[in-house]
Amino acid sequence: MDQLAPHTVQSLASELRALGLTSGDVLLLHSSNRSLGFVAGGPQAVVRAVLDVLGPEGTLVVPTHTPDNTDPAGWQHPPVPEAWWPVIREHTPGFDRSCTPSRWMGVIAEVVRTWPGALRSDHPQVSFAALGRNAASVVDGHQLDDALGENSPLGAVYRLDGKVLLLGCGHRSNTSLHLAECRQVSPPQAVTGSSVRQPDGTDRWTTWVDVVADEGDFDRLGAEFEATGAVVIGRVGSAAARLMSQPVLVDFATAWMAANRL
Template identity: 35%
Template sequence: MAKLTTDLDKLGVRAGETLLVQASLRAVGPVVDGVHGVVRALRGALGADGTLVVYTATPENSRTSSSYRAATAGMTPAQLRRHHARMPAWDRAQTPASPTMGRLSEEVRLLPGALRSGHPQTSFTAIGPRAGQLTEGHLWSSHLGEESPARRLYDSGARCLMIGVPVWCCTPLHLLEYWQPDRQEQRYRCVVRAPDGRRQWRSFTGTRLQDGHFPAMGDALLAGPPDLLESGPVGDAHCYLMPIREAVDLADKWFRSTKD
């Protein structure tokens, strides 16, 4: 763990800051105590005044996500009904983060004192002094938009640390989609656990999120101002550290230029 702490310090992680971490632990390589050791190193680098944030989304809980479409491809109507009946109802306190979010996200979600935002598809979890401010009031219609932790990370001057994943994996980059005049809306559907314990299907309308442009957008970020990104190793993983506000603003400018 001492090596990870040293690597985080060299990369530029600061005590007291708010840090969104998106990670591939496999890329980090062997660590004493595994994911627990990585979490301890991150919290140690941030200190008591820092806030650690992870993305604890559950994209399988949607009838429009790519995860859902892959799981239900080729099903007959009867099979589809059975699939819907077996879909776990989302519970803010109990439902694990999707395995696609990585083990780090679930480990942070389980920490005593961690707070999770109340979105059944795109929740964030935070631990630290700013956790409540970041996770409260996450509107369902605003998956990753103006009334979500993504916007609060942007407004608070938070940074994103991407451990062993591409720079375009920074989830708050989706904010720019909410700023486009031609953005499209769509109907979302999910299953949640009602206060009385019953399963309940709910529908709502929100901005249609797309990520086909993200790899090219990542190239634009890598080619951006030299002070935008810090890069270096954490364990065996190549990592990027960048300010969320500046990255989203640059990505928004790039995205608009591609449509001119």
């Protein structure tokens, strides 16, 4: 064991406040439940601690992405046989924000997605779920061809002067950096596709053009952002925690990408 006693809702909330999270904040949370160590009550207690700190005026946002509802032609981890591609495109159930589970976002994000009162955006690949005062304004109007741009939940968090908390994970998971990608002059774009639920309840494979997401330099970018002193680093439970202003992060990343990406 890495601690003398289990972490609790109360101890986690105290550590979140010490890190700088406050009542009324809009918080975009990326998390690794395993990194927290033993928490009495598990991920439910973690979410309760965050909500207790944010209070009734705050808003909690998490990524609830569904990367398995993307074009199988681009899958690498693992790839699937080319003969399977048309079958997957034809038979994958269309994204349903009420019941399609997220994948690879972590159990804490899934707890938020299913929490009473949670709202979820309607993007078949990169949806977000939100709880709290500004939840509707965060998730509404998520466009297919602006997945991580100005009209996405990331753009909404920016306009609400939100914060980002990396709880036990690094900047490669820092989705807000994709908003900076979308703000580049003529960013690379490509055709992408997903199975989309239609108004009549049928499913249809749908394609569109959007900015290509690239996390390859996010660790380097994040390290240089931390070097500016703009990130508060501490411990929450047994996890390393990084709290930052999302607009400050995105503005830095926008300039950094313009200078460092070809």
